[in-house]
Amino acid sequence: MHEFALFLGCIAPNRYPGCEAAAIKTSEKLGIKLLPLKGASCCPAPGAFGSIDLKVWYAMAARNLCLAEEMGKDIALVCNGCYKSIFEVNHILKHDEKLRNGVNEVLKEIDMEYKGSIDVFHLAELLYDERFCGVRKIRDSVTTPLKGAKIACHYGCHLTKPAKERVFKSKELLNTECPTWFEELVEATGATAVEYRNKMQCCGAGGGVRGYDIVHALDITNEKLINITEVEADAITEVCPFCQLQFDRGQIEIEEKFGDRYGIPVLHYCELLGLAQGMSPQDLALDLHAIDCTPFLEKVL
């Protein structure tokens, strides 16, 4: 069993708890044990917080890293936004002594020290990587294949972009123009992954834009939804609860503001995998989703 400290972030535990429950349960069946990272905070949000003061952003992210260092465990997380903060700050501080010393001066005030002794992984990365899990192992864990469902993959931005600042063992993840590793993960659940126009486009929510100018953010989301509808996808899957929020609640907001109605359920990959491993919609709190998942569930279960 591989053990990791699970960095939860905000939106998974506080808006889509099914995502947290599914991450823990599905991983355990695949030989990955996710342990609580006690006292962790917001990563903090790379766009909304980093835009104000990057130095404080480094220090806040470093505090979260210190908690895992004290546990002696590498971090696994389920959100692209968190990945940007936690992975990138870890990576930068490991290699930049001046910044590291600056951060440690702040952390000294609260009796902590960043050492650079752990690594940070996105759970999707661990699931795809054969050293930890791999696609075949996922396929073998499926008890309820999601046959007949057409799923559109939304990769999100901060997991893989910019590739020149990433260090994945699986080289497939360094392809940011037309990757297919996420589709492979989806097809392992028995579902059919569908390609659509401009699939690597952003959901529109990041950088504080959702809060600053929601119509602008939703217009970007709407473009993606148009492209996803074009290929008649039954659901969208992603590996970022903030993208999930933007696509899920965003569809309600898009209907209010633009009058366009889509009704496409949005599931985190962990939730999708949970269904395929036999978890019930109740186990995943799918009722908390803004878009009704029932038609999709009737099709696959």
Next chain:
Amino acid sequence: MAAKSYDNPELDQKLKDTYYRLGDSNPEFSKNILETSRTLANMCYQCGTCTGSCPSAPRSSYRIRKFMRRNVFGLEDEALTDPDLWLCTTCYSCSDRCPRDIAPTDVIMAMRNMAFKRDIIPKNFLMTVKLIYDSGHGVPNNDANRDARARLGLDRDPPTTHTYTEYMQGIRKIIDSCDLKANADRILGE
């Protein structure tokens, strides 16, 4: 779709002025950007791959290439007072594709940091600081979600600062180390 207007004649007039005057230029600005962004922003040769990759560009007047040019010219006021500065979703597509290996997104982040130092900052960014200062979370838990967590067999609050509130003191100290909360309160109060 037409480019968005801010209904601000003064701003429109300012943006219409495309002349470069030496007096408008602050070389310190470019140096600060270089240090904060940690990317060689001065290497930009204005090819426009960034704007061509930008999801915000087709639906607004935001042009990342323009901000890159403002950096090279040291046009601090023009960069920091343009409301378009806040339309970058930080998707990093431009940074991923830049043929000069620059990260234009990080230039935007550095400019936003400098704008904040001059009290130029949209409210929602400050609200995030306040929420994190209060609870450790930018998106805190609520009662409906606590009930849902309990139904799932999870603790009503996650094992974060929500449960281990003793960590909040340290978080507040980090945020206070740069007077972030005090400045946020002051700007929001004005």
